[in-house]
Amino acid sequence: MGEGILDAEACRQKAVTLFQHNPNYLNAFLLIVDACDGEAVALSELEARVAEVPSYEKLKQPPFFPIHWLFEVGCLEELYLDEEGQLINQKAIAQLTEDEFDDLVFEFAYRTTELGRTVRKEFSPKTRLAVLFGDEPDRVAVYEDLLRFLYEKKSFAQIEALLRNRPELATTSRDGVKLQPSLFVDKLSATGAIAYHEGWQITEEGKEMVEG
Known part of the structure; x- marks a missing residue:
């Protein structure tokens, strides 16, 4: 088995483990992956939608956390929006200083990755x-x-x-x-x-x- 295949399986297993170990967040995970499948969704909008998941108010973590957890395991891609809500070119971001980044980036946004789609299907x-x-x-x-x-x-x-x-x-x-x-x-x-x-x-x- 090639190294790339092993790496892909390791990434999938990390994502699967997140879903398995956090059953109370399952509906939030599924909503996030569905919402971001296609167009990138602004963090503020995504947090508002997560907060409306039935019984989410009983969970201990603010809506940001399940979003961030999905990003950490590779189910979401993190993107950046300018003040007009337009996506900023990823290559341009890499060239910015920290101050320039703070001036240009108005909000974070997220988009579902292929891994996110795969795990979402497995846990649907x-x-x-x-x-x-x-x-x-x-x-x-x-x-x-x-x-x-x-x-x-x-x-x-x-x-x-x-x-x-x-x-x-x-x-x-x-x-x-x-x-x-x-x-x-x-x-x-x-x-x-x-x-x-x-x-x-x-x-x-x-x-x-x-x-x-």
Whole structure:
């Protein structure tokens, strides 16, 4: 295997590790990579969009941090905007002194890299739901019914009422202990197919999986 291939795989693994080790930020990561896929997006605009991710206010880090983390692992390219919001030529930036840079650069901006697209596909709700369904085929009917139930926002009490008498809570247990409805909520939430914001609701990508 060539050195370039090894380097590329090492970079991919760093990005994958970021996603795996920060599941609470998954929806923010996906939004950022999607938003920056194509045109560069100004940092201020991106931070505002991250702040609107459901339940983001419960996380401990300001919106800048998930953006910066994605840049650090190579999922985003960092660019620069002048006072008129126009991209500054990267070659020109390299020739500037520190003072000239401060005078010219009005704001940072970000654009998704090919690595970002690759990792985004790997961690998309559609991909992760497919893996979950493949790993737990005997529970798929419960997951699908719950996803359809959440086309409208519901409380956990409503979800519990829906699932508490499902036979799968007993028949699909791996250790003989009856499953709790929260297990199904947690696993769907971990894929990004549902999200909580003043109630549980299916995400757009969750809908895509259900509607096939």
